[in-house]
Amino acid sequence: MKIPESGDPYLEGHKCGSCGAMYLGARSVCSKCGARDQMQLTRLAKTGKLYAYSIVHRTFPGIEVPYISAVVDLDDGATLKGNLIGIDPDPAKIKFDMPVEVVFADALGRKDREGNSYLSFFFKPKA
Amino acid sequence: MIDAYVVGVDMIKFGRFPDKTVPQLGAEAALLALDDCGLTIQHMEALYCGNLGQASGMVGQRILQQIGQTGIPVVNVANACATGATAFREAWTAVKAGLYDCVLAIGVEQMGKGLLGGAGGGSGIPKEGLLGSGTMPAVFAEAGMEHSRKYGTTFEQFAKVSVKNHHHSTLNPKAMYQMETPLDVVMNAEMISYPVTKLMCSVNVDGSAAAVICSEKKARELGLMKRAVKVRASVLTSDPWQERDLVMPDVNTCTRLAAKKAYEMAGLGPDDIDLIELHDCFATAEILHYENLGLCADGEAGRMIDTGETALGGRIPVNVSGGLLSKGHPLGATGIANIYEVATHLRGEAGKRQVQGARIGMTHVIGLGSACGIHILEKV
Numbered sequence: 001m002k003i004p005e006s007g008d009p010y011l012e013g014h015k016c017g018s019c020g021a022m023y024l025g026a027r028s029v030c031s032k033c034g035a036r037d038q039m040q041l042t043r044l045a046k047t048g049k050l051y052a053y054s055i056v057h058r059t060f061p062g063i064e065v066p067y068i069s070a071v072v073d074l075d076d077g078a079t080l081k082g083n084l085i086g087i088d089p090d091p092a093k094i095k096f097d098m099p100v101e102v103v104f105a106d107a108l109g110r111k112d113r114e115g116n117s118y119l120s121f122f123f124k125p126k127a
Numbered sequence: 128m129i130d131a132y133v134v135g136v137d138m139i140k141f142g143r144f145p146d147k148t149v150p151q152l153g154a155e156a157a158l159l160a161l162d163d164c165g166l167t168i169q170h171m172e173a174l175y176c177g178n179l180g181q182a183s184g185m186v187g188q189r190i191l192q193q194i195g196q197t198g199i200p201v202v203n204v205a206n207a208c209a210t211g212a213t214a215f216r217e218a219w220t221a222v223k224a225g226l227y228d229c230v231l232a233i234g235v236e237q238m239g240k241g242l243l244g245g246a247g248g249g250s251g252i253p254k255e256g257l258l259g260s261g262t263m264p265a266v267f268a269e270a271g272m273e274h275s276r277k278y279g280t281t282f283e284q285f286a287k288v289s290v291k292n293h294h295h296s297t298l299n300p301k302a303m304y305q306m307e308t309p310l311d312v313v314m315n316a317e318m319i320s321y322p323v324t325k326l327m328c329s330v331n332v333d334g335s336a337a338a339v340i341c342s343e344k345k346a347r348e349l350g351l352m353k354r355a356v357k358v359r360a361s362v363l364t365s366d367p368w369q370e371r372d373l374v375m376p377d378v379n380t381c382t383r384l385a386a387k388k389a390y391e392m393a394g395l396g397p398d399d400i401d402l403i404e405l406h407d408c409f410a411t412a413e414i415l416h417y418e419n420l421g422l423c424a425d426g427e428a429g430r431m432i433d434t435g436e437t438a439l440g441g442r443i444p445v446n447v448s449g450g451l452l453s454k455g456h457p458l459g460a461t462g463i464a465n466i467y468e469v470a471t472h473l474r475g476e477a478g479k480r481q482v483q484g485a486r487i488g489m490t491h492v493i494g495l496g497s498a499c500g501i502h503i504l505e506k507v
């Protein structure tokens with residue numbers, strides 16, 4: 001995730017210049033085709049479709065439930081996992097391939113040891 | 128090429144043994160396996176020991192300190208939930224290579240209760256529940272939902288896997304649980320991570336299993352061929368690149384790759400297999416693996432569970448031991464425990480749960496991260 005001096009935050013990916021495979025996080029070698037030093041920074045799409053999900057009711061201590069863990073295929077080919085918000089955690093309402101958008105908001109009030117707040121990304125059904 | 132045989136194999140009854148140590152648990156299974164073939168630790172030329180929780184703790188050597196320090200080479204193996212299968216395969220590899228004629232493989236694990244892993248600490252803030260979920264139930268729930276999106280597989284169909292496997296374990300005295308769980312009980316159990324309820328999660332238990340593997344020459348020399356089970360195929364794969372790898376561990380592709388190689392190595396196909404112990408770490412996973420192992424065409428796994436084809440007495444019984452869901456899943460022991468189960472059926476010694484006429488069986492495990500281990504065994 002990138003937060004520029006001016007303008008909106010965005011998600012950044014690394015795309016293999018040789019085979020087009022998309023990665024999150026910096027790397028030098030493509031694990032799909034093995035090409036070296038071909039990675040290109042790319043700004044990820046802001047919209048995508050819900051590929052798969054789970055509604056989490058039990059997790060590690062201190063984490064609030066329920067939440068929807070969503071696997072989203074962004075429109076440019078990258079796949080991300082994140083919380084799906086703005087919809088009831090009800091399997092009858094959540095549809096595969098429903099269009100979603102990437103939104104940025106405070107990281108659920110979570111703070112690190114120094115008391116710093118964080119910004120996170122979420123998926124929200126597209127209006 | 129040298130043929131390798133399982134001549135002795137056994138497991139302890141899975142359960143919770145907080146007062147025992149990991150080496151003590153491993154030693155129990157090792158002695159059972161040695162007794163199963165009437166051999167002693169002095170016959171063993173090498174030990175391959177699988178354990179995850181104490182992967183840096185020299186568990187194999189500590190087991191020998193319990194049952195006999197003969198100075199043999201010990202290899203300690205860790206490969207997630209494929210740990211036991213990997214230890215077994217290393218033992219098999221050494222015999223196939225002609226390096227040794229008689230070796231011991233042990234898988235052992237002592238588990239806590241509850242979810243594996245943690246919410247993640249270190250610097251920054253926990254990512255669990257912020258960037259989706261990384262819990263094992265959620266990961267396998269999502270893998271199941273991928274099957275749902277493709278083929279319309281329902282929560283009820285996934286739940287039926289648990290009904291079946293819990294029923295099977297009522298016939299297995301070495302399983303953690305011997306209790307029936309009807310469909311409504313499974314579906315109404317605590318929802319952990321939709322569509323996975325508590326009864327659709329494998330049971331964290333302590334356990335151990337061990338196998339003695341011999342070359343054919345040695346097995347004949349020792350007069351052990353009568354109950355010997357031939358290893359027709361041993362395959363290990365890792366996960367080939369997949370487009371959703373980074374957020375969605377892929378248990379399908381590495382299984383399909385391993386199954387293809389295993390059938391090729393054995394010169395057999397899915398129709399030749401009489402029973403399978405596969406990696407039902409969550410009920411959703413079993414459905415995926417029906418297709419991954421070629422038991423049915425893609426998209427037909429839901430029908431297979433509906434029609435009872437994979438239940439004891441069905442066309443291809445799956446997890447008659449009760450599986451990880453009900454026998455229990457001591458991570459490092461599982462891969463050898465399922466070899467024990469299949470070998471026991473092939474020997475015709477499985478009692479009430481015996482798959483009648485079983486001649487060829489398959490075992491399958493997945494270690495997330497990922498590793499897939501498949502073995503095909505035959506009673507010759």
